[in-house]
Amino acid sequence: MKVIASSIRKGNVIEQDGKLYVVVSAENIHPGKGTPVSQIEMRRISDGVKISERYKTTDQVEKATIEERNYTYLYEDQDGFHFMNPETYDQVQVPKDVVGTQAAYLQENMTVKLSMHDTNPVSIALPQRVTLEVVETEPVTKGQTASSSYKPAVLSNGVRTGVPPHITVGTRIVVMTEDGSYCERAKD
Known part of the structure; x- marks a missing residue:
């Protein structure tokens, strides 16, 4: 299916020269003078090579047909x-380079959206937020209640993030999976 380059977004799969590419980042640039362009960074699915392409925003790009389905995360091993699939109980193995840095946020029995081309997984979308426990942080400083500064903390998945001063070790917090930033204290 052909679409204009300016409509391409992160996570889309593009077919170019007979190969499939997953979009890592897409940015529309409108210079003061000249033609607006779409700067698209892509990763070739077959071998993981990253390329960067620049299209005029009106150029036609071939968008691959992708099927998105919910899957439940089971486990990780050396293969990936x-x-x-919770409906058919079919298991799918996803290579580590497809999951990428999002691997740190995967939790057992978590429901994720897998994008498949034919039977090959090409990209994964995690829930926006995930609940994790703080395993290491600085102690609470008395009287520092109205401060807007965050202190460093290490979460149960090994990711470092900034948390408000009132958060202590053992506190469960909600973080954004996109960038690992603190959202709120968990309500459980």
Whole structure:
């Protein structure tokens, strides 16, 4: 299916020269003078090579047909990550380079959206937020209640983030999976 380059977004899959590419980042640039362009960074699905392309915003780009389905995360081994289709109980193995840095936020039985081309997983979308426990942070400083500064903390998945001063070790917090930033204290 052909679409204009300016409509391409992160996570889309593009077919170019007979190969499939997953979009890592897409930016529309409108210079003061000249033609607006779409700067698209892509990763070739077959071998993981990253390329950067620049299209005029009105150029036609071939968008691959992708099927998105919910899958349940099972486990990780040396071959990659294993997911199960909750309807058919079919298991799918996803290579580590497809999951990428999002691997730190995967939790057992988490429901994720897998994008498949034919039977090959090409990209993964995690829930926006995930609840994790703070395993290491600085102690609470008395009287520092109205401060807007964050202190460093290490979460149970090993990711470092900034948390408000009132958060202590053992506190469960909600973080954004996109960038690991603190959202709120968990309500459980």
